[in-house]
Amino acid sequence: MARNREIDDYRGYCKDCKANSSIVLDHCTGDTICSDCGLVLESYYIDEVMEWRSFNDDNNDKDPNRVGYNLNPLLSQGNLTTLISNNKGDHAIPKWQTGVSTSDRVLLQGFDIIESIANSLGLVQPIKDRAKEIFKKIEEQKTCSTRKRDSICAACLFISSRENKLPRTLNEISSAVHGVTKKEINKAVQSIKRHVEVEGMGTTNTSELVRRFCSNLGMKNHAVKAVHEAVEKIQDVDIRRNPKSMLAAIIYTITQLSDEKKPLRDISVEADVAEGTIKKSFKDMSPHVSRLVPKWYAREEDIRKICIS
Numbered sequence: 001m002a003r004n005r006e007i008d009d010y011r012g013y014c015k016d017c018k019a020n021s022s023i024v025l026d027h028c029t030g031d032t033i034c035s036d037c038g039l040v041l042e043s044y045y046i047d048e049v050m051e052w053r054s055f056n057d058d059n060n061d062k063d064p065n066r067v068g069y070n071l072n073p074l075l076s077q078g079n080l081t082t083l084i085s086n087n088k089g090d091h092a093i094p095k096w097q098t099g100v101s102t103s104d105r106v107l108l109q110g111f112d113i114i115e116s117i118a119n120s121l122g123l124v125q126p127i128k129d130r131a132k133e134i135f136k137k138i139e140e141q142k143t144c145s146t147r148k149r150d151s152i153c154a155a156c157l158f159i160s161s162r163e164n165k166l167p168r169t170l171n172e173i174s175s176a177v178h179g180v181t182k183k184e185i186n187k188a189v190q191s192i193k194r195h196v197e198v199e200g201m202g203t204t205n206t207s208e209l210v211r212r213f214c215s216n217l218g219m220k221n222h223a224v225k226a227v228h229e230a231v232e233k234i235q236d237v238d239i240r241r242n243p244k245s246m247l248a249a250i251i252y253t254i255t256q257l258s259d260e261k262k263p264l265r266d267i268s269v270e271a272d273v274a275e276g277t278i279k280k281s282f283k284d285m286s287p288h289v290s291r292l293v294p295k296w297y298a299r300e301e302d303i304r305k306i307c308i309s
Contacts, residue, residue, distance in 0.1 A: 017039075103139065110132075117177055155191075157173060173185055209244065213248075220258075239284050249278050252278060253285075253293065254293070257293065
């Protein structure tokens with residue numbers, strides 16, 4: 001059965017651009033392509049999403065009928081639901097099949113929450129898949145049954161994003177979950193870590209955030225390289241401030257030394273750090289700026305002129 005051409009667009013890492021770029025997934029050709037440089041990152045991609053079907057005598061051409069969800073190896077009965085479209089062209093609604101176990105229903109509801117949160121944050125599929133695996137283990141052990149399901153799903157995504165080296169902060173995660181605070185998500189994370197074996201869950205490495213923040217700010221490669229070097233050098237400097245605050249101050253410093261200066265407000269929004277905190281971090285960093293900024297990037301006299309208005 002032929003299917004219509006469908007293209008998804010999301011942000012992902014391109015090994016040619018060496019940055020988070022706009023990635024296009026063409027379901028028709030099966031190619032995953034970087035829209036910035038045109039590199040084919042993956043070919044012959046197998047589309048595992050649910051199929052569509054339509055008939056010649058259909059009166060409703062706005063929304064074809066769905067066959068149902070794809071088989072899910074995390075569920076004991078695989079295909080749990082069928083989505084039915086009404087004649088008004090509204091969104092399809094799920095209809096539970098008979099004989100579905102309660103445990104599988106809980107899993108599917110959790111998976112839907114994870115998908116919703118992940119999509120609003122633009123997270124890639126490997127992060128979603130790993131978060132669902134963690135959620136399944138938690139449900140099987142019944143270790144977080146007293147906590148809100150939304151906070152558990154958010155915590156699973158927080159852990160998964162760190163394991164996949166594409167971390168999201170608690171503030172970013174909580175902003176995508178209605179009615180759940182950062183504190184609740186953090187408590188759920190700690191509870192999960194006590195009962196489920198997770199990988200790479202130390203403190204967030206600041207260098208892991210450099211690529212994402214700089215890419216979203218539209219910084220050029222040589223400026224990103226300068227930020228990386230400054231972040232490495234600042235590890236030897238005794239400044240008792242949050243690493244993310246110091247990263248925001250470094251990004252501001254580097255951009256002020258380039259032709260494409262970034263407003264403090266934009267850096268504040270992207271790094272999720274208050275403007276006042278960035279200013280204080282920059283003030284603490286000022287005595288060391290000359291040795292933090294790479295010599296190849298800026299002249300000594302230009303570095304001395306930097307100030308925050």
